[in-house]
């Protein structure tokens with residue numbers, strides 16, 4: 227029998243809802259009764275170049291938290307006095323002090339905060355979560371102006387931090403480098419707004435657009451330098467998903483490996499396999515390593531119940547998906563991951579699973595590695611299978627974010643261009 231209980235119970239114990247609720251103690255406004263969480267009126271002040279300059283530094287520092295702070299957002303803060311940076315900080319790890327507190331702590335003397343301007347890449351929080359509220363810390367330290375790149379859509383903040391500052395007599399400016407700040411935290415924004423993780427599809431293809439030879443071999447299309455980069459990406463996401471075709475063809479391990487990886491990360495990478503009919507063999511690398519690194523099967527109703535029990539005994543987690551069709555399975559799987567507070571999911575193939583994610587409109591970012599080889603062959607797969615679209619106008623638009631040469635290979639990163647849809 228397929229049991230949904232394990233992951234659902236886990237999701238319920240430590241889920242998305244609880245994350246929201248754990249942050250449920252809004253800070254009362256100074257001099258008022260209960261906290262008012264109604265969104266603050268959007269205030270668009272004239273943005274001057276000095277503000278942009280210091281905000282750019284705050285955003286740059288926020289980036290240091292990538293892969294370490296999720297499901298929290300990355301946030302950076304700079305304290306400026308008489309045109310000079312006197313303090314700076316960023317949110318360094320989940321559960322740790324927020325950026326504003328780090329910046330205040332970095333001051334040579336707390337006296338320097340009096341009359342200073344704080345540049346923060348995200349609205350300061352106004353609730354007791356894992357740490358005390360930052361809006362209050364800034365007010366208590368005597369900061370007289372706070373410049374914020376964007377409001378925090380997190381339900382328990384959502385304008386409340388700005389309102390708190392204003393009520394305490396602190397001058398606020400909102401919207402400086404807003405787009406840059408939003409781009410920094412797109413996965414966080416997706417998780418808060420939809421309850422689903424940001425999906426990064428990664429594939430390696432030949433110059434002629436094949437992800438495998440006609441016999442299904444794909445190891446390796448790119449050289450070591452490109453493969454090291456893939457491990458770097460694995461090391462900062464919460465989960466990796468593949469389809470059964472890839473498990474059978476490649477017997478992948480799907481862990482983040484290599485000496486080049488930072489050791490700071492504390493979260494565990496979860497490996498997911500989407501299974502409709504076939505199941506991984508007990509001798510596969512994924513199953514053999516299931517007790518060291520978690521493996522979860524997202525299983526449809528048609529899988530073999532006896533084999534599933536054997537897999538469970540081998541340490542594999544099993545989650546039953548109820549949705550009958552492929553794209554709906556993807557949505558159901560992502561919803562469960564979101565409930566487990568996963569912010570970034572890496573999708574490592576193959577062509578059929580990618581097709582289901584595209585059909586479900588859930589591919590947010592593509593990391594395309596181009597290897598300097600030609601495979602040819604009508605039967606050799608391209609990155610995305612399925613039926614495909616009929617009209618070019620139906621194609622989902624993507625925007626180029628970056629491109630770099632890795633030895634003899636290329637990597638191009640594209641993001642879904644929501645504006646053009």
Ligand SMILES: NC(=O)c1ccc[n+]([C@@H]2O[C@H](COP(=O)([O-])OP(=O)(O)OC[C@H]3O[C@@H](n4cnc5c(N)ncnc54)[C@H](OP(=O)(O)O)[C@@H]3O)[C@@H](O)[C@H]2O)c1
Pocket residue numbers: 428429430431436437438441442443444445447468469470471472473475476500501502503504505551552553555556574575576577578579580582607611
């Ligand atoms: N170059 C690269 O970057 C790269 C990366 C990965 C894979 N590959 C290559 O790609 C090939 C495998 O691709 P593939 O298309 O055959 O396999 P796939 O996409 O990995 O797996 C597809 C299978 O997964 C199962 N599945 C379960 N839920 C699904 C869902 N919601 N949507 C789609 N499939 C679902 C189905 O099998 P059941 O019905 O049996 O459960 C389906 O046939 C291999 O040759 C591999 O080497 C290349």
Ligand SMILES: [Zn+2]
Pocket residue numbers: 324325326350351352358359360361
């Ligand atoms: Zn905070």
